[in-house]
Amino acid sequence: MRALYWFREDLRLLDNPALTAMAEQADEAVFVFVMPEGRQWSRGEERMGVHRRRFMMESLLDLDLDLRKNGNHLVLLEGNPVEAILQAAEKWNCDTVFSQRCHTAEEIRTAEAVAASLPHHTLEGATLVHPEDLPFAVADLPEIFSRFRNKVEKRGLDIRDELFVPALPSPPTKTSESALSLELPIRLTGLPDDTMLFDGGAVPGWKRLNHYFWGMQGLSEYKQTRNGMLGWDYSSKFSPWLAWGCISPRSIYHAIRRYEEDEGANDSTYWLIFELLWRDYFRFVASQHGKRIWHATGLKEAPRNPVSHHPLQWKAWCTGNTRSAFVNANMHELRLTGFMSNRGRQNVASYAVHDLGLDWRACAAWFEHWLIDFDPCSNTGNWLYVAGIGNDPRPQRKFDVEWQSERYDPQGAFQSHWNRLGEIFPLDPNQIP
Template sequence: MSERIILVWFRNDLRIQDNEILLEATRKADKVIPVYCFDPYYFKTTPSGTLKTGNFRAKFLIESVQNLRDNLRAMGSELVVRIGSPTEVIPQLAAEYAVNEVYHHREVAFEETGISEQVEAALWKIKLNLKHFIGHTLYHKEDLPFPIKDIPDSFATFRKKIERDSSVRVIVPAPQTISTPDINDAGEIPTLQQLGLDKPVNDPRDHFHFTGGETIAHERLQQYFQNFDPALNGKNIRTATSGSQLSPWLTFGCISPRQVYHEAIKHEHRTNHSLILELLWRDYFRFMFKKYGNQFFKADGFKDEAPEVSADQHALLEQWKHGSTGVPFVDACMHELNATGYFNNYCRQTVASYLVKEMKVDWTKGAAYFEEKLIDYSPASNWGNWAFIAGVGSDPRDNKYFSNFKPAAEHDPRDEFIQTWLPANAAELDALMG
């Protein structure tokens, strides 16, 4: 009897621990071939003139893939890397290594699901099955207290029901061994230049550098809990508003939501549950994408009409992009985004609200710019949050407004992007706020 070989197609699940498809493959097959494709589609320029993937996120991705390869090699395995469309690469490798089945994690946004469908169709032509797994959310879809079509449009209702009636599954153990066939050509991990991108320049004001990979993700998770002070009501010593900063690693699946959740539960007596709330919002947007699909990418969202827009869209958008709106906090936030590929949630909500409600620019243009710039960009969280801010999303609090100044008073003063314009005293801040 010939050996059974399963190809594991990695996408946004760049880890060995708590990775169901990798563990299942090692249990069901004699040999496993781990594969990652750098798809040129994700490194092109969009019709709106933005890049689908900017250099900060691409750098993080390259580092994450390299770390996955290193960790697999430490187990005696290998990661096959190719530059090309998965629609062509996966069937070619499957044929070359006499693969019996292909495993992958299902995505939710239309571009990603479309690629899966194309790969599935190509594999069917050579009589192979693409097996879908669900592994990107904190709560498993099968454990929800409602079918996808009945997910509450209100986050508050969603949260109440899911916390009351569902539970988070246990962490899946890492494979003890991974047996891989002899690989003729493992392939080289591309450089930024090979992907058509320039190397990002380190900004001296940036005190926190993101490095991709499962190894760093777990180090960051431990650091997050080590830096808590009970006197700050469970908030991080470094800053009370920056959040966990785990989102880039969650985006690429270097660490799973379940791993973060169970670590948070261990430290429950020291936290204020803000980290778990971040994970719930992430789940909410992903499940809402399953429910509503492409409506999140339309200017009118779920409403009858799109928000009012100004006549001079291009000029206003450029001012916002370059941080030259004349509103100091908005500009400081945009400078930070452009210089680092990351900024905290206060900044994200504020600059999005300002673009839509004050400048009256089409919100989808702002969402597309975030898609290019953010290290932690993911379709569901990005477009879902922008639709929410624009008042065309799924939550009924259509007109929630975020102050353009209050967040700065609470922001870590060591953050020099904000420090350069912080008002000298509370009276000056009150004057700015009117």
């Protein structure tokens, strides 16, 4: 049998259930990835900005090298994903398609459209807890995270084993000698040398994990440091590699367990698993609610806050020119690097919806454009949560940003760092849709 393997949010060979299933069944295989089209939101900005595009391309180059080490290679396709996959399957006479299962409406629709023309096997591989191992059906997901976690943990956190890289089927035609080449978007020059810039791919992802765990023992103090804002060390920074599937949450889980054997378990080592459960939760919420997660009123019947979405407030938020220096610094960091801390995200999101009356969907789309770790489930789930229209029993989750800035940036080091860079590299408000 000749299979087409369609990489989607799973740019890795290790611990990839769909890839392993394909390798067990196929004699020959073609590995493809469909380059995202320059899709835009109705208001105009590109859904994928320069930082994420670069990270994606680096991850593809890394994946191609890994495939080549294993006797195959990666083929890039362009255009509408359904047409591209069906045409590629026809071109290489593939009998069947395999891919990792996605959890958001748009991606599921694409997978189903392929399945309407060709056998298409989709397998779970994006979550820590396999959906079949949950003590309830996804349709009956508890409405509150703590109930979800309690139920999952009560049953015992029995995470499936990490899968090895399988022996890969060979390509139908001989692999060309030269590796994939892509023109990477150029990085902004002039940022300080210690600026956090992420390299895409499984190799840099594992390098980060080994450094954060065994190199600096950051995991042993994660619970105390995770609310930090400046530099590499306060949290794991695994999110971009998780979002692109360069590393699976299960691999991280088993690495945590190995680390605990070496260095000892404590609250912090557990807390990283706790955060991975948050990530799972938002995936299951997306599976449960489908398109509803994009609704203006989220999972509720009415918005919690009046939405004015005044254009001047919107531009001030995007460009980092609000009355809050703390919010501004975070918005500059996002735009200049593609990353923002969790503390920062909570504050700028709360400020946007509760203080400025912005439409959460426009703000979430701004995040989608800039974040290298953009993940539709985590992004939407968190925006709904902060806006008070998601999975939160509390009617309001408004942050006092001034109090937060005094608590989490008491010397103002974070704010002066990013506000200075924001002045050096300003964003023209006229460029904002």
